Amino acid sequence: MAWSGEMRGRRPGSPATGDLPGPPTGPPTGRPTGRPGRPVLVFPPTPTGRFGLSAIALYPARSTLWARPRQRVRRQQRRSGETRPGERGAVVDVQSVVVVGTGRMASGIAAVFARGGLPVTVVGRSEASLARCRSAVEDSLTQLAAEGLLVDGDDVPAALARLSLATDLAAVGDTDLLVEAVVEDVSVKLDLFAEAEKVCAPRTILASASGQTAGVFASASSTPERYVAMHFWFPAPFVPLVELSAPEGTGQELLEELRALLLRLGKSPVVLRHDQSGLLGNRLQFALLREAVSLWAAGAASAEDIDLAVTAGFARRLAITGPLASADLGGLPTMFSFAGSVYPDLATGQAPEAAFGELAASGGSFVVDDADAPGLTATRVAELLRWMQHDAQQAAQQSAQDSAQDSAQNSARAARP
Known part of the structure; x- marks a missing residue:
C-alpha cells in the first residue's frame, strides 16, 4: 500500500504511538443508566443554564427485519448501488465502520465506535502496528470502564470483541463508513481514497478525520457526494467534539444524519454550513x-x-x-x-x-520538558475522564427530571373527565 497508518514526528520522550496512561485509581463513581435489551443512556456534554441538558438514547443496531419498510427499501437501494451517500433519497444507516490507520488518533476513533456498539475494523500496514493499535483501544476502554463510562451492561471484553483487524482494505470494502486517520500528508490521504473508491461499495461514506476540508479530497473524485470531513479531537475517546463538513454542493442532509449517529455514540458533533479551511x-x-x-x-x-x-x-x-x-x-x-x-x-x-x-x-x-510530558498527559486524561463523569451524572439527573415531568403530565391528562 502507498499509504501509512503510523504516526510520525513524535517528540522524544512523549508516549509511543498508541500508548495512553494507565487508568486512574479508585472505584467507579458514576455509571450510565439502562437495562439490557432497552435503550441505554450515553451522555454527550451539553451546556448548562439557559441551554438546558439532554440525554441521548443509544439504541442497539436494528436489523433489516425490524426496520421500517421505507428504511428497508432505501437500505436495499444503497446496498445495490442505486443511491449513494449525499444523493436525494439516500439514507445513512451505518452498521459497520472501517478505520484506516493504527496511530493514536486511529485507535481512539476505533474505541469510540466499539464503545458505541458498532463493529469496527482497523486496517493497517502490518500485524505489529495492528497489535499496538488493539492494545491502545483496550487501554482506552479500560480507562472508561474504570470510571463507569461504558454503556450499561457492557464491559471491556464485549466492547473489544467488536474490534477486528485487517491488512487488506479490499477485504473490508463492503462497509457503510470508512474513516481515514493516517499520517497528516495530503498526498498519502489522496492515494488512500483513490484505493478506497476502487474497493469500497458505492454506498460507503468516505470520511477524513484530519483537519483538512472535505473538498480537498472530494475535488479529486468523480463521486464527491460520498466525502465528508469527520474531525475527531484528540484524545478521541475522552474529548466529545467532532466536526463535520461536506464539499460545497453536497446536501446538508448527510451531515445531519451523521450528526445523529455521533450523538448516539455519545459525542458532541458540530456541523459546518460551509467547507471552511481549519473547520471551527x-x-x-x-x-x-x-x-x-x-x-x-x-x-x-x-x-x-x-x-x-x-x-x-x-x-x-x-x-x-x-x-x-x-x-x-x-x-x-x-x-x-x-x-x-x-x-x-x-x-x-x-x-x-x-x-x-x-x-x-x-x-x-x-x-513542557520531555521528561514532564508523560505525567502531564496522564493528568490531562484523568481530568477529561472526570468531565465525562460529570456530564454523565448531569444528563442522568436531567433525564430523571424529564421522565418525572412526563409522568406527571400523563397522569394529569388521564385524570381529566
Whole structure:
C-alpha cells in the first residue's frame, strides 16, 4: 500500500504511538443508566443554564427485519448501488465502520465506535502496528470502564470483541463508513481514497478525520457526494467534539444524519454550513496560539505566565460557556466597546513568528520538558475522564427530571373527565 497508518514526528520522550496512561485509581463513581435489551443512556456534554441538558438514547443496531419498510427499501437501494451517500433519497444507516490507520488518533476513533456498539475494523500496514493499535483501544476502554463510562451492561471484553483487524482494505470494502486517520500528508490521504473508491461499495461514506476540508479530497473524485470531513479531537475517546463538513454542493442532509449517529455514540458533533479551511476548532485554537506566541516572542511575559493567564482565567469559563455565550453574559455593549480598544493591537501575522520556528527547529519547548510530558498527559486524561463523569451524572439527573415531568403530565391528562 502507498499509504501509512503510523504516526510520525513524535517528540522524544512523549508516549509511543498508541500508548495512553494507565487508568486512574479508585472505584467507579458514576455509571450510565439502562437495562439490557432497552435503550441505554450515553451522555454527550451539553451546556448548562439557559441551554438546558439532554440525554441521548443509544439504541442497539436494528436489523433489516425490524426496520421500517421505507428504511428497508432505501437500505436495499444503497446496498445495490442505486443511491449513494449525499444523493436525494439516500439514507445513512451505518452498521459497520472501517478505520484506516493504527496511530493514536486511529485507535481512539476505533474505541469510540466499539464503545458505541458498532463493529469496527482497523486496517493497517502490518500485524505489529495492528497489535499496538488493539492494545491502545483496550487501554482506552479500560480507562472508561474504570470510571463507569461504558454503556450499561457492557464491559471491556464485549466492547473489544467488536474490534477486528485487517491488512487488506479490499477485504473490508463492503462497509457503510470508512474513516481515514493516517499520517497528516495530503498526498498519502489522496492515494488512500483513490484505493478506497476502487474497493469500497458505492454506498460507503468516505470520511477524513484530519483537519483538512472535505473538498480537498472530494475535488479529486468523480463521486464527491460520498466525502465528508469527520474531525475527531484528540484524545478521541475522552474529548466529545467532532466536526463535520461536506464539499460545497453536497446536501446538508448527510451531515445531519451523521450528526445523529455521533450523538448516539455519545459525542458532541458540530456541523459546518460551509467547507471552511481549519473547520471551527483549529481556527479558534490557532487564533489563540498566534496571539500567545506573539506575546511570548515580544517578551510581554514568560511562557508559563501566558499559559497561566489562560488556564487560571477565561479557560475555566470557556468550559461552561463558549466565547460567544461568554460575550452575551459579559454584556455585548461592553464587549463591543472593549473589542474596539484591543483589536488594533492583536497579532495579525500571516506566518508564524520566526522565534517559533527557531524553537521548533532546535527541539526546544515553550513550557513542557520531555521528561514532564508523560505525567502531564496522564493528568490531562484523568481530568477529561472526570468531565465525562460529570456530564454523565448531569444528563442522568436531567433525564430523571424529564421522565418525572412526563409522568406527571400523563397522569394529569388521564385524570381529566
